[in-house]
Amino acid sequence: MNARTSSQRTPKSGSDAHPPIDTSRRGFLKAGAVLTALTVGGKSLASDGADGASKLSQGRMGVLVDLTRCVGCRRCEWACNDANDNPHGKLEECDDQSVFASLRRPRTDQFCVVNATRNPKADPSPTDPPIFTKIQCMHCEYPPCVSACLVGAMQKSPDGPVTYDASKCIGCRYCMMACPFERLTYEYDRRFTPRIRKCELCSHRTHDGKLPACVEICPVEALQYGKREDLLRVAHERIAAHPDKYVDHVYGESEGGGTSWLYLSARPFEQLVDVGLPRLPDKSPAERTEHIQHAIFKGAAGPLGIAAILTTLHFLTRKGGHA
Amino acid sequence: MSASFHIPAINHSTHTATDSRRRFFTPGMLVVTAIAAVGVGAWLFRMLFGLGAATNLTNAYPWGIWIGIDVATGVALAAGGFTTAFLAHILHRERYHPLVRPALLTAMLGYTFVALGVATDLGRFWAMWHVMLPPFWQPNSVLFEVAICVMCYLSVLYIEFLPAACERFIGRVNLPGRLAVLNHPVDRALRIADKTLGRFMTIFIMAGIMLSCMHQSSLGTLMVITYGKLDALWHTPALPLLFLLSAFAVGYPMVIFESIIAHRSFGLPGERSLLAELGRFIPFTLGLYLSVKVADLALRGQLPRLLVGDYYTQMLTIEVCFGVLIPILIFSNRHLREQTRWQFIGAALVVLGVAFNRLNVFLFAYSPLERGATYRPSAIEIAVTLGAIALTVVIYRAIALILPVIEQLDEHHTPHSRHDQRFPVVAPLSSHPISHPRPVTPTVPAAESNTVVGVKE
Numbered sequence: 001m002n003a004r005t006s007s008q009r010t011p012k013s014g015s016d017a018h019p020p021i022d023t024s025r026r027g028f029l030k031a032g033a034v035l036t037a038l039t040v041g042g043k044s045l046a047s048d049g050a051d052g053a054s055k056l057s058q059g060r061m062g063v064l065v066d067l068t069r070c071v072g073c074r075r076c077e078w079a080c081n082d083a084n085d086n087p088h089g090k091l092e093e094c095d096d097q098s099v100f101a102s103l104r105r106p107r108t109d110q111f112c113v114v115n116a117t118r119n120p121k122a123d124p125s126p127t128d129p130p131i132f133t134k135i136q137c138m139h140c141e142y143p144p145c146v147s148a149c150l151v152g153a154m155q156k157s158p159d160g161p162v163t164y165d166a167s168k169c170i171g172c173r174y175c176m177m178a179c180p181f182e183r184l185t186y187e188y189d190r191r192f193t194p195r196i197r198k199c200e201l202c203s204h205r206t207h208d209g210k211l212p213a214c215v216e217i218c219p220v221e222a223l224q225y226g227k228r229e230d231l232l233r234v235a236h237e238r239i240a241a242h243p244d245k246y247v248d249h250v251y252g253e254s255e256g257g258g259t260s261w262l263y264l265s266a267r268p269f270e271q272l273v274d275v276g277l278p279r280l281p282d283k284s285p286a287e288r289t290e291h292i293q294h295a296i297f298k299g300a301a302g303p304l305g306i307a308a309i310l311t312t313l314h315f316l317t318r319k320g321g322h323a
Numbered sequence: 324m325s326a327s328f329h330i331p332a333i334n335h336s337t338h339t340a341t342d343s344r345r346r347f348f349t350p351g352m353l354v355v356t357a358i359a360a361v362g363v364g365a366w367l368f369r370m371l372f373g374l375g376a377a378t379n380l381t382n383a384y385p386w387g388i389w390i391g392i393d394v395a396t397g398v399a400l401a402a403g404g405f406t407t408a409f410l411a412h413i414l415h416r417e418r419y420h421p422l423v424r425p426a427l428l429t430a431m432l433g434y435t436f437v438a439l440g441v442a443t444d445l446g447r448f449w450a451m452w453h454v455m456l457p458p459f460w461q462p463n464s465v466l467f468e469v470a471i472c473v474m475c476y477l478s479v480l481y482i483e484f485l486p487a488a489c490e491r492f493i494g495r496v497n498l499p500g501r502l503a504v505l506n507h508p509v510d511r512a513l514r515i516a517d518k519t520l521g522r523f524m525t526i527f528i529m530a531g532i533m534l535s536c537m538h539q540s541s542l543g544t545l546m547v548i549t550y551g552k553l554d555a556l557w558h559t560p561a562l563p564l565l566f567l568l569s570a571f572a573v574g575y576p577m578v579i580f581e582s583i584i585a586h587r588s589f590g591l592p593g594e595r596s597l598l599a600e601l602g603r604f605i606p607f608t609l610g611l612y613l614s615v616k617v618a619d620l621a622l623r624g625q626l627p628r629l630l631v632g633d634y635y636t637q638m639l640t641i642e643v644c645f646g647v648l649i650p651i652l653i654f655s656n657r658h659l660r661e662q663t664r665w666q667f668i669g670a671a672l673v674v675l676g677v678a679f680n681r682l683n684v685f686l687f688a689y690s691p692l693e694r695g696a697t698y699r700p701s702a703i704e705i706a707v708t709l710g711a712i713a714l715t716v717v718i719y720r721a722i723a724l725i726l727p728v729i730e731q732l733d734e735h736h737t738p739h740s741r742h743d744q745r746f747p748v749v750a751p752l753s754s755h756p757i758s759h760p761r762p763v764t765p766t767v768p769a770a771e772s773n774t775v776v777g778v779k780e
Contacts, residue, residue: 103694105382105693107382144548144550147463147464147548148464148465148466148548149461149464150454150460150461150464150466150467150470151453151454151459151460151461151467152459152460152461168450168453168459169446169447169450170445170446170447170448170450170451170453170454171445171446171447171448171450172441172444172445172446172466173380173385173386173446174385174464174466174545176382176385177385177386177546177548177549177552178548178549180550180551181692182382182383182552182691182692182693184382185382186380186382186385186446187375187446188373188374188375188378188380188381188446189373189375189376190373190375190446191371191372191373191375191376192373192447192449193447194373194374194375194446194447256550274694276692278551278692279551280550280551281550285547285548285549285550286463286548288547288548288560289465289544289547289548290463292544292547292560292563293463293465293468293541293544296537296540296563297468302536302537303533303536303537306532306533306536306537307529307533310409310413310529310532310533311529313413313414314412314413314415314525314529317413317414317415318415319415
């Protein structure tokens, strides 16, 4: 629809400039038309997907993480590796708590990790358990990686997951720059066929009616899979039922425009920034960028404006007798 | 190109170009060629063994110097092409014509290496063609806009530069050995290209300026999406405007910088007075950039931070003082502006300042969420980047020796474009016996002729 309105505008904006008729002008209009078609052709596609959220289905799925329940058993890491054909040892090896000594991030061969934060009480006793935080791709509602990808290799599925298609990818890694959670990983060590690796919300399992592997294995029901709107309701009910236990905030409800993964915590989320829950504004970073892009290129207004200015200057500064 | 096609040229006998001037390898060029050769080797290593083996890129730092220097800085410093073409061809300031071709050559080579730099950085470079096919297009992507514009502009630059080849080879196509049968067809093709291009060049120049404005700004938009990682001194929705204005501002300094180096390297008198005239624009373009930058910092409440003096404010201070304020002072001063030394210092400061700005945005002020993550470019990355710069210089020199690019060097000198025909060639270095027929008769008042470069020091 964008394309139509703009192509109607094209000849008009050319005549606005009122240049004397000569070959340059005719040629210029031709070039203008070609360039406009190119710009508008591209940008009209944009208007379809501009509003990232509008494509989402009402019943889109998500996962609610109740950090007050997590005991740091790391079974989810094991199940995740198992479900995604990533290398892993025996289940019992998850009991190794030494990995909590450092903060970990998702890797190409491990899409989710659990980090521990020391209990930040004023006077923590050795028995105070740390806070465990599982992190993975957050499956944003309006994902910057999808907005950034120039060949459509990153897609937001209407039912929730953000998926990656290696067959489209050219390996520019702009999605990684764009991710506000920094959760994307790249197979730098594959010489010719490196891929982005990330949690895909076990879409290969959920399509068969199974739960995401991490949710299925969680022994303490810290993870809950369901429709995002239901999970939000559950989360707020839990906060209302135990205001003493939870901080009154559901992380992911609005962070970065909202995410499919939602977190409940007993501690203020500011204390969990380092383990992987950064503070983000309510708007997706993609929204701002797309607004700038669309403002400049809407109906090819920017390029046509430049063309009009150039034409005007060209003819105003022309000296007599020479075209 | 025009009606003057068959008028014989006037042969000048003032053959001042000595052999040393036209020599390709000077000691300096040997060093540059060696750096280029090492770069090619490093590049082959990356292509054979992959990004992991060749670079220090990580998940926290997905983009390194190949994007920060080769692409972002490369595009900015190639801005001399469209800014000079704007002055000479859109605003009809004909006296600047001698500066256009060198600037276009730099832009052409610059963008060629930008494209190569991108290809080198792409993990799946063999899938690059996806960008050209509409089924893959994702036009919400800023990078998509940059990629399409850069591809189009690269083609436009080659077209804009084609007249230089036409001028040099029409009537002189002499292919070796059996290829000689193609002499006539190639000559015909060049003549057709020359005629057609002569008619449409203004359109290509306008398209070039338009495409440049589009992707120079979008290169800034590129980093707006990196929320929380790029420091707030640089992370602003005004980034596209700032990138565009700084590209405008660096165009002429880059032309001055190159002109001085090229003329010195070829042992030519140089274009001092013309560069001084060009330099008059610099305080205005830089001033506009500076005022928008300061206004942006003020509006976003970042100015008080400048009193803190942390790492980021130091970087910004260096960037603005050396890259913007000092050059404004130098080029505002008539006395300094007239001296080759100060022209060079001022221009070099702007060039380095804009390069530093791009590096700040893409690397220095970018801090990943991952605590303790660092990035230091690997030896291979550095070798490839230096190699690309060196190879640009090598090819620039080769083309400048073969094609009519630098007027003072031009052995087969003929005026560069149809616009130039109105200008006298005051001191052509020489003329080839079978040079492309072109009139060199002055058709403008002699008063203007002193604006033609290289007349006398």
